[in-house]
Amino acid sequence: MKLLVSGAAGFIGSTFVELRVREHGDDVTVLDALTYAGRQENLREVESDIRFVAGAIEDPDAVADAIGDAEAIVNFAAETHVDRSIADPFAFSVTNGQGTHVLLEAARERGLRYVQVSTDEVYGSIETGSFTETSPLQPSSPYSATKTGADLLVLSYYHTYGLETLVARGSNNYGPRQYPEKLIPLMILNAMAGDHLPVYGDGKNVRNWLYVEDFGRGIGHVLAHGKPGEVYNCGGPDECENIAVVQRILQLTGADDSLIEYVTDRLGHDRRYSLSSEKLAALGWRAQTRFADGLERTVAWYRDNAWWWEPIRSGAYREYYERHYGRSLKS
Ligand SMILES: NC(=O)c1ccc[n+]([C@@H]2O[C@H](COP(=O)([O-])OP(=O)(O)OC[C@H]3O[C@@H](n4cnc5c(N)ncnc54)[C@H](O)[C@@H]3O)[C@@H](O)[C@H]2O)c1
Numbered sequence: 070m071k072l073l074v075s076g077a078a079g080f081i082g083s084t085f086v087e088l089r090v091r092e093h094g095d096d097v098t099v100l101d102a103l104t105y106a107g108r109q110e111n112l113r114e115v116e117s118d119i120r121f122v123a124g125a126i127e128d129p130d131a132v133a134d135a136i137g138d139a140e141a142i143v144n145f146a147a148e149t150h151v152d153r154s155i156a157d158p159f160a161f162s163v164t165n166g167q168g169t170h171v172l173l174e175a176a177r178e179r180g181l182r183y184v185q186v187s188t189d190e191v192y193g194s195i196e197t198g199s200f201t202e203t204s205p206l207q208p209s210s211p212y213s214a215t216k217t218g219a220d221l222l223v224l225s226y227y228h229t230y231g232l233e234t235l236v237a238r239g240s241n242n243y244g245p246r247q248y249p250e251k252l253i254p255l256m257i258l259n260a261m262a263g264d265h266l267p268v269y270g271d272g273k274n275v276r277n278w279l280y281v282e283d284f285g286r287g288i289g290h291v292l293a294h295g296k297p298g299e300v301y302n303c304g305g306p307d308e309c310e311n312i313a314v315v316q317r318i319l320q321l322t323g324a325d326d327s328l329i330e331y332v333t334d335r336l337g338h339d340r341r342y343s344l345s346s347e348k349l350a351a352l353g354w355r356a357q358t359r360f361a362d363g364l365e366r367t368v369a370w371y372r373d374n375a376w377w378w379e380p381i382r383s384g385a386y387r388e389y390y391e392r393h394y395g396r397s398l399k400s
Contacts, residue, residue: 070089070093070096070141071095071096071139071141072089072095072139072140072141072143073097073098073137073143074086074097074098074100074143074145075099075100075101075135075142075144076101076145076146076186077097077100077112078103078108078109078111078112078121079107079111079146080106080247080281081186081239081285082101082145082186083111084245084246084281084282084284084285085285085288086112086119088282088286088289089289090118097118097119098120098121098135098137099112099119099121099122099135100122100124100131100135101123102123102125102126102146102164103123104148105386106150111246120137122135125164125168126146126164126169126171126172127163127164127171128171129171129174129175132171132172132175133175136179139179141182141184142172142175143183143184143186143288144172144183144185144186146164147164147168148165149212150212152335153250154211154215155211155335155337156393158211165212165216165219166215166219169219173222173226173232173234181233182235183226183232183233183235184235184236184292185220185234185235185237186237186239186288187216187237187238187239188216188240189238189240189277189343189344190209190216190339190342191208191213191217191220192204192205192207193207193208193339194340194341198343199304199343200302200344201345201347202300202302202348206220206221210339220236220238224236224298224300227297227298233297234298235291235292235298235299235300236299237288237291237301238300238301238303238344239288239303240276240279240303240304240305240342240343240344241277241279241305242279242280243280243281243367244281244363244367244370245281245370245371245374248386250389250390252276252311252314253318253367254371254378255267256318257322258371259328260324261322261324261372262398263399264328264398264399265328265330265396266315266319266328267396268311268315268330268331268332269333269335270331270338272310272331273312274310274338275308275309275310275340275341276311277305277344278307278309278314278360278363279303279304280305280358280360280366282358283357283358284303286354287301287346287356288303290352290354291303291349294352295352301348301352302344302345302346302348302349304343304344304345304356305344305356305360306355306356306358306360307361308343309360314364317361317364318368321364321365322372332394382398
């Protein structure tokens with residue numbers, strides 16, 4: 070299949086592209102603005118098999134240049150970090166809102182199938198039970214609010230224009246190549262360096278962890294088998310409190326418990342996320358990787374791939390970290 074995959078120089082998109090090229094022989098063009106979170110190195114395993122276009126999804130000329138004779142668009146491009154959306158929300162409206170709109174227009178002009186990659190955060194927090202696709206949308210951060218707006222726009226293009234649009238909502242992802250501002254790589258890299266491990270609030274926030282390859286295959290499943298105009302949840306098989314994740318990382322890296330430091334909670338921090346994935350399971354998808362196995366693989370990957378994270382930890386990320394946590398990184 071000929072695909073335009075936007076935002077694929079990031080964590081999940083690069084995994085998706087690897088899977089599509091290796092397992093399906095797809096002909097992929099990547100469009101990515103290479104923000105702080107996007108790196109062409111993330112695509113190095115497939116670089117000779119794909120076409121890469123540097124550009125922003127909110128730029129109609131860049132989209133027209135990248136789209137070629139694609140049969141479908143899969144959109145990963147987004148500003149994705151909740152903490153950054155609290156400090157600097159406007160970039161989130163532009164990419165997550167306007168950018169999605171420009172891609173939808175390009176899909177409409179050409180009659181292309183369109184998959185929007187979205188998140189469980191659009192449902193907000195849930196104390197017990199799990200969200201289904203018909204649960205109310207109650208986003209609580211500028212990140213999740215702009216993702217929610219984008220989802221609604223995507224679905225409106227099905228209802229208004231009959232375009233084949235679909236939404237795949239994933240729970241919290243983890244795995245290789247995730248930018249170290251996110252919980253799991255942050256804790257792994259800090260533990261390996263002997264830096265403090267900043268845990269928000271009481272550490273009892275619960276997340277429904279999904280290994281990145283499982284989400285990549287889930288999105289592929291929605292692309293191939295999903296019904297236009299529908300939303301599909303892709304949840305991980307296990308839930309875990311943040312503090313338990315951190316303790317497990319300490320064990321896997323051989324670091325000491327004393328590195329844990331409780332810090333002031335994130336504003337509006339959602340307590341628990343949980344997704345029911347029965348709708349996508351009925352189409353034949355289930356997450357395969359249990360959290361214990363995926364976390365071990367992820368720690369091993371960061372241990373073996375310093376080439377990937379060293380430039381990040383010695384670059385602009387250090388300044389971001391200092392501003393955000395009021396502490397500098399050791400290495
Ligand atoms: N990480 C998670 O746990 C998770 C869970 C569910 C859904 N999602 C969604 O999956 C998608 C990918 O997330 P990720 O974790 O891989 O993100 P990421 O931050 O690692 O990557 C985002 C990518 O988008 C690119 N990008 C940003 N702004 C752009 C723009 N204006 N034009 C073109 N490219 C732009 C960046 O350069 C980067 O390559 C996002 O839409 C996110 O909302 C993420």
